[in-house]
Amino acid sequence: MNVKKIVLAGLFIALEVISTRFLSIQTPVLRIGFTFIPTALSACILGPLFAGITAGLADVIGMMLFPAEGAYFPGFTLSAFLAGAIYGLFFYKKPVRFWRVCLAVLIITIFVNLGLDTLWLWMLTGKGILGLLPARMMKSAIMFPIQVITIQVVWKSLAASLKHRLSFGGTN
Incomplete structure (x- = not known):
């Protein structure tokens, strides 16, 4: 286990918790924020598995430190893990390409945010999926x-710097 990766994972967990809990607008069925930035960056640097684990741990730790209304629900942790892993599959050790970013965000938006997260909200709130979807689709659009x-912009601006400063000398 690479110490640099562990330290970076801890940093990304902290950034995700802060951006989710303090820098987001939250309603019972929507969250608007920039948590995707540390998740995507961790994917670029740490790879799919570590990015998924980092995002999942950020969800669990954030919920433990700053409990929201209701009990912890593991479905959202699975969604966070999948988002980190998907970003990692598209970004880790890959050239910065616009189509790659679009495809990763589109897959996460459709399958994780609109699909799984809406399912989790339906399970938690009992509100009809068709009642939840319009606001969630508008937010996603x-x-x-x-x-x-x-x-x-962030990936492109940091790619050269990260390549030189954070070389791990090994594979994920």
Whole structure:
């Protein structure tokens, strides 16, 4: 286990918890924020498995430190893990390409955010899926270009610097 990876994972967990709990707008069925940035960056640097674990741990730790209304629900931890892993599959050791960012964000938006997260909310709230979807779809439509542009700009601006400073000398 690489000490640098563990330290970076801890840093990304802290960034995800802070951005989720303090820098997001939260309603019972929507969260609007920039948690995707540390998740995507951890995927670029740590790879799919570590990014997934980091995102999942951030969800669990965030819930333990700052419990929201209701009990902990593991479905959202699975969603966080999958988002980190998907970003990792598209970004880790790959060139910065606009289509790659679009595809990763699209898959996460459709299958994780609109699919699984809506399912988890239905299970928790009992509200009909068709009642939950319109607001969630609108939020996703607004956030999609914001996520794509933000990830593209941040990844591109940090790619050269990260390549030299964070070489791990091994594989994931």
